[in-house]
Amino acid sequence: MELVETGIVGLDNILSGGIPKGRTILVSGPAGAGKSTFGLQFLYHGIVAGGESGIFISFDEHPAHVREECKNFGWNLSELEKDNLLVLIDGFSPRAGVSSSEKYQTPVDVDELITQLVEIIDKTSAERVVIDSITALALSMESEQQIRKQILKLSAVMSSLECTTILTSEMRGGVVSRFGVEEFMSQGVIVLNYEFQNNVATRSLNIRKMRGLKHEMVERPFEITSTGVKVYSEEQFYF
Numbered sequence: 001m002e003l004v005e006t007g008i009v010g011l012d013n014i015l016s017g018g019i020p021k022g023r024t025i026l027v028s029g030p031a032g033a034g035k036s037t038f039g040l041q042f043l044y045h046g047i048v049a050g051g052e053s054g055i056f057i058s059f060d061e062h063p064a065h066v067r068e069e070c071k072n073f074g075w076n077l078s079e080l081e082k083d084n085l086l087v088l089i090d091g092f093s094p095r096a097g098v099s100s101s102e103k104y105q106t107p108v109d110v111d112e113l114i115t116q117l118v119e120i121i122d123k124t125s126a127e128r129v130v131i132d133s134i135t136a137l138a139l140s141m142e143s144e145q146q147i148r149k150q151i152l153k154l155s156a157v158m159s160s161l162e163c164t165t166i167l168t169s170e171m172r173g174g175v176v177s178r179f180g181v182e183e184f185m186s187q188g189v190i191v192l193n194y195e196f197q198n199n200v201a202t203r204s205l206n207i208r209k210m211r212g213l214k215h216e217m218v219e220r221p222f223e224i225t226s227t228g229v230k231v232y233s234e235e236q237f238y239f
């Protein structure tokens with residue numbers, strides 16, 4: 001199985017190299033866990049280290065804010081966008097019902113999104129896609145059955161185009177996916193935890209599943225630093 005580096009420091013060691021190429025991975029966590037940062041670091045690393053272009057679909061935040069926040073990590077997204085190495089799709093403004101001057105916009109609709117992704121991938125040869133978040137997309141769907149069908153379709157199309165895809169997922173009360181099906185529809189699940197212990201917030205991560213790969217079953221601490229997400233792959237985390 002071919003693996004692609006996530007670019008998340010420490011995580012690639014845990015995963016013996018990275019995540020399976022062309023598969024769909026769910027990155028799940030509570031508010032502020034680091035899901036968007038994780039996704040953007042995955043894209044940024046793919047572009048600067050691997051020459052793999054990427055697409056970021058932002059449903060939860062305005063792309064202008066995403067660009068701004070990334071500057072704090074030293075990631076200049078606008079530059080990559082200018083060079084057609086990165087495409088930022090605004091799913092936020094249509095969802096919020098406000099106008100947008102972004103070049104790429106998408107309504108909250110899987111079929112429409114798939115059509116757009118296929119076109120952009122054809123143009124830019126993107127090999128990495130991040131949908132932030134699948135929770136926002138799934139909120140527009142009517143039933144559990146539809147969520148299953150649509151995520152499966154998205155995942156199958158991305159896989160046929162050999163695109164490695166990360167779906168971020170909102171986690172509440174320790175439940176990995178909001179609708180209870182997202183985790184079954186993805187080939188891997190990485191859980192980002194964020195808890196208070198003795199009045200100190202601590203971040204930790206575990207690999208819930210990674211189909212076809214042997215992976216460790218240990219909770220590892222991580223930090224968000226000025227250069228992004230950093231996992232301490234040698235240290236264990238005890239609850």
Ligand SMILES: Nc1ncnc2c1ncn2[C@@H]1O[C@H](COP(=O)(O)OP(=O)(O)OP(=O)(O)O)[C@@H](O)[C@H]1O
Pocket residue numbers: 029030031032033034035036037038060072073224225226
């Ligand atoms: N430059 C930075 N240096 C260190 N930590 C940062 C920096 N920027 C953000 N953070 C931390 O990262 C957190 C936000 O991470 P991120 O937006 O990736 O989380 P998220 O899981 O996507 O959140 P949400 O559920 O709200 O979308 C902030 O709350 C802050 O603790």
Ligand SMILES: [Mg+2]
Pocket residue numbers: 035036037060132
């Ligand atoms: Mg986010």
